[in-house]
Amino acid sequence: MIVLESYALGAWRGGVDESRVLLHAATGEPVAEMRRVDLDFAAMLDYAHRVGGPALRAMTFHQRALMLKAVARHLMERKAHYYALSGATGATRADAWIDIEGGIGTLFTYAGKGRRELPNDTVFVDGEPEMLSKRGSFLGQHICTPLRGAAVHINAFNFPCWGMLEKLAPTLLAGMPAIVKPASQTAWVAERMFRDMVDSGLLPDGAVQLVCGGVGDLLDHLDGQDVVTFTGSASTGRRLKQHPRIVEQSTRFNMEADSLNCALLAPDATPGTGEFELFVKEIAREMSVKCGQKCTAIRRAIVPAGHVDAVIDALHARLATLKIGDPDDEHTRIGPLVGLQQRDEVLSQVIRLQEGGDLVIGDADFHLEGYERGAFVSPMVLYAHDVADGAAVHEVEAFGPVTSLMTYDDLAGAVELARRGAGSLVGSIFTGDADVARELVLECAAHHGRMLVVDSECAAESTGHGSPMPGLVHGGPGRAGGGEELGGIRGMLHYMQRTAVQGAPRTLARVCNRWLPGAPRREGRTHPFRKQFEELRIGDSLATAEREVTLADIEHFAEFTGDRFYAHMDEAAAKANPFFDGRVAHGYYVVSIAAGLFVDPDPGPVLANYGLENLRFLRPVYPGDVVRVTLTCKQKTAREGESFGEVRWDTRVFNQDDDVVAQYDVLTLVARAHSTES
DSSP: OEEOOEEETTEEEOOOEEEEEEEOTTTOOEEEEEEEOOOOHHHHHHHIIIIIHHHHHTSOHHHHHHHHHHHHHHHHTTHHHHHHHHGGGTOOHHHHHHHHHHHHHHHHHHHHHHHHHSOSSSOEEEEEEEEOSSSSOOEEEEEEEEOSSOEEEEOOSSOTTHHHHHHHHHHHHHTOOEEEEOOGGGHHHHHHHHHHHHHTTOSOTTSEEEOOSOOTTGGGGOOTTOEEEEEEOHHHHHHHHTOHHHHHHTOEEEEEEOOOEEEEEOTTOOTTSHHHHHHHHHHHHHHHGGGGOOTTSEEEEEEEGGGHHHHHHHHHHHHTTSOBOOTTSTTOSBOOOSOHHHHHHHHHHHHHHTTSEEEEESOTTOOOTTOTTSOOOOOEEEEESOOSTTOGGGTOOOSSSEEEEEEESSHHHHHHHHHTTOSEEEEEEEOSOHHHHHHHHHHHGGGEEEEEEEOTTTGGGOOOTTOOOTTSEEEESGGGOSEEEESTHHHHHTTEEEEEEEEOHHHHHHHHTSOOTTSOOEEOSSOGGGSOTTTOOTTEEEEOOOEEOOHHHHHHHHHHHOOOOHHHHOHHHHHHSTTOSSOOOOHHHHHHHHHHHHOOOSSSSEEEEEEEEEEEEOSOOOTTOEEEEEEEEEEEEEOTTSSEEEEEEEEEEEOTTSOEEEEEEEEEEEEOSSOOOO
């Protein structure tokens, strides 16, 4: 028997009495005991604010990213423990893989994104500066900084590991501490993984706390710097969202609720086509994975009226091959629901759905021989004959292996049915016709947080209808909760405050730790490319000599590269162009000679040029024009544990009239005097 504990104020805390016994989903045997714990929730929030927050905010984005990577490695080494515990939740090995390694993989993803897409700094600069004055002495810049509160994560029972880690990853990367509340039904898996995170010693004190049991008066102590995230039923989420303290303090509340996700079979995906087979396969998969206990599972299957019988026959044949049984049996494809209470809830919802539809596949009275205390149900497919607005099929979700079929006559009817779900996490379209895909996506996208288009071309590598990906947003409008998680760096910004900062360019450059237009530029005797990473300062600059552009240069570049576009080679044709007064230099020729003007040729600290960004050709360059370049150190990003850092250079090419003809950022790798330990 596992006795669950909470982790608060830097220590594990056991319960005292009034224990709740948690049962094995398949056998009904006791697995864990959850006791009532007297936690001081006000003190927990204060500890997170006072200890965890400052410790995380003292770290840069890169340091936090490396921390996530180290935690992910630590958990991956211990994954066997989590697999051993997951069977009791009803999860098969394949189900547990999604939960365990999918969750750890999300940590790895955010660790990588943190190092690739964020500065090695404590402030995130959001977008380009806004010019607020004629002479450029007054600018505006958006920045994002960590909120000074704590994130309270209230998680669902179906993915105890992934649900915890997909929220912790962006939270910790943002620099915000978290209090995690796992769902009681499967808390023993989350508690074990959480315990390993704490025992690793990789997280600073106060960064994470755990509540096994009720949240008591926790929400009563929130303030406007805190964040609450909730995953679960729409009704519970709405109740929490209306908590007086959350309303009073305008506490951020992000909700991801179960929803009536749909899959739509397009008219061209007729029986016998690859798309038809993929549609049937995906519905069967979404009914079987986690026994249909996924907030992203397909609840409504929308099919052309003429294909419904073929869909029913194909689904029946495929589902009949999937073994229902003990989740620890390697041959089992569908395990039990999480518990008897959940089974009763699903069956009661099926009864409601039968008021407007017929059960065409499955048995509502199913029992698995030898597992009388197990929460087993069979996959069930209903054919809905009542699909009017407000019908049960558009209102009731059976959170298990249950899907309802409904039919349409034309695309407009299909779109209307998709919309009647009143907002969902994901909708999928199965079609081989790209024009149909465009029409359906654009008509349905406003009602879905994610849309998947499946055809025979992408099917082999498709991640599937029900799989949220770290780089894509997870959430949806309306019934789905109106929230948004993940989405790469977007997910991190939920735990940060976006602030518009206004001031002089010099001041804003210091605040943002990057050079901004109008900020001071320092030209010295030493070429900036001769300076090691540590020697370089933001604003170090070079003003180059001049070079005249000749017609011979333009023609040589055209001959050498093969780029003989008429504007470079034909005077009359170039003059006929509304943008030019005659033959012009190639834009890439201008960039090339600019490099010739600012590059220091000898070996030195600059190791490589690895790209250009934001390249714009602002004015044409004609034969006889004279160009020069200003190169300014715009941003430095130290690479933890590496012998080099990244330097971004603001590059501007001027003509003889001091007009900017080209502007871009040059990205270089610059040697460091010494590397740091990772």
